Amino acid sequence: DVKVTQSSRYLVKRTGEKVFLECVQDMDHENMFWYRQDPGLGLRLIYFSYDVKMKEKGDIPEGYSVSREKKERFSLILESASTNQTSMYLCASSSHRVRLYEQYFGPGTRLTVT
Amino acid sequence: GQQLNQSPQSMFIQEGEDVSMNCTSSSIFNTWLWYKQDPGEGPVLLIALYKAGELTSNGRLTAQFGITRKDSFLNISASIPSDVGIYFCAGQNYGGSQGNLIFGKGTKLSVKP
Numbered sequence: 667d668v669k670v671t672q673s674s675r676y677l678v679k680r681t682g683e684k685v686f687l688e689c690v691q692d693m694d695h696e697n698m699f700w701y702r703q704d705p706g707l708g709l710r711l712i713y714f715s716y717d718v719k720m721k722e723k724g725d726i727p728e729g730y731s732v733s734r735e736k737k738e739r740f741s742l743i744l745e746s747a748s749t750n751q752t753s754m755y756l757c758a759s760s761s762h763r764v765r766l767y768e769q770y771f772g773p774g775t776r777l778t779v780t
Numbered sequence: 781g782q783q784l785n786q787s788p789q790s791m792f793i794q795e796g797e798d799v800s801m802n803c804t805s806s807s808i809f810n811t812w813l814w815y816k817q818d819p820g821e822g823p824v825l826l827i828a829l830y831k832a833g834e835l836t837s838n839g840r841l842t843a844q845f846g847i848t849r850k851d852s853f854l855n856i857s858a859s860i861p862s863d864v865g866i867y868f869c870a871g872q873n874y875g876g877s878q879g880n881l882i883f884g885k886g887t888k889l890s891v892k893p
Contacts, residue, residue, distance in 0.1 A: 670822075699880075708885040709823075709868070724880075756822050767811040767872045769881060771822035 669693070670772035672757055678778045685744040687775050689757030696762040698740035699769060700724075700732065703754040715740055716762070747779045786869050786884030792892040793859045801887040802853040803869030811872040812845050812852035813881065818865045826867075827854070864889050 673688035689698065699714045701724075711724030713732040721732050729751060733741045740759075744751055754776050758769040786803045793799055803812070811830055815823035827838050829845035829852060836843055842855045852871070856863055869884040 706885070709883040711880065714880065758822075765828065767881060768813065768825055768828050769870075770825060771815075774820070774822045776820070 670757060670759055670770055672755075672772040672775050674775050675773060676776050676778075678780065679744075679747050680780055681748060683744075683747050683779075685747050685777065685779075687742040687744075687755055687757075687777070689740045689742070689759075689772055690738050691740075691757075691759040691770070692738065693759065693761070693770070694737065695759035695770075696737070697760045697769075698734065699758040699760075700730075700740065700742045701756045701758065702726070703756055703774075709756065712742065747777075749779050751777065752779045753777060784869055784871060784882055784884040786887055788887055789885070790888040790890065792890050793863065794892045795860060797859050799856040799859050799863070799889065800853060801867060802851060803871070803884050804851045805871060805873065805882075806850070807873050808849040809852075809871040809873045810849070812843070813870040814841075814843050814852070814854045815868040815870060816865050817868065817886070823868055859889075861891060864891055 670691045679685050700712045701709045703709050710726050712730050713724050715721045715734040718737050731743045754774050756774045757772040760769045784803050784805050813828050814826045817823040827836050827843040832849050833847050834845040840857045866886040866888050868886045870881040
């Protein structure tokens with residue numbers, strides 16, 4: 667079974683803090699993705715990565731950065747958290763080689779910025 | 781960006797009923813996926829479809845890739861209480877970024893009061 671884990675299920679941070687969200691997958695997947703999910707807006711892609719040290723902007727990258735130093739780990743960074751970044755953050759991974767479009771999600775991190 | 785139209789937005793089920801939902805796109809898709817999300821959890825992949833006309837089952841769930849390549853539907857037969865949740869369709873269209881998916885906004889399944 668594919669396993670995608672996220673470092674925290676719930677997180678509360680203050681405005682202006684630097685926030686790190688970590689994601690780890692154990693299936694040797696090349697592709698990793700960060701989404702945020704908000705009521706009425708569905709899933710929106712923040713950043714994705716097709717390989718170590720590679721990153722591509724998604725639909726809403728503003729206010730976020732990412733890091734992929736190892737194949738299994740993809741980090742999302744909020745440089746200076748703001749209240750409009752309060753959301754559910756979902757990490758996903760998929761393979762280059764088989765079933766390219768089947769993304770497997772982690773349990774999510776519900777971030778509250780006060 | 782491009783979006784998928786998923787309907788209905790919400791529906792109520794009574795145990796034992798069959799449920800149907802669908803997803804449409806204005807452009808041609810080469811892959812359709814269906815996910816279920818329980819409250820406070822991440823989406824779980826239910827069914828993946830790769831060929832136009834393909835009909836695939838997973839237990840009581842059946843999904844089809846539309847012949848026009850612009851739609852897909854998901855049926856749940858003989859629903860049970862644990863079917864409650866949000867169901868998302870997702871797809872990959874021709875010319876889209878490799879590996880990236882477009883998601884519908886979900887169909888929320890609730891139990892009839």
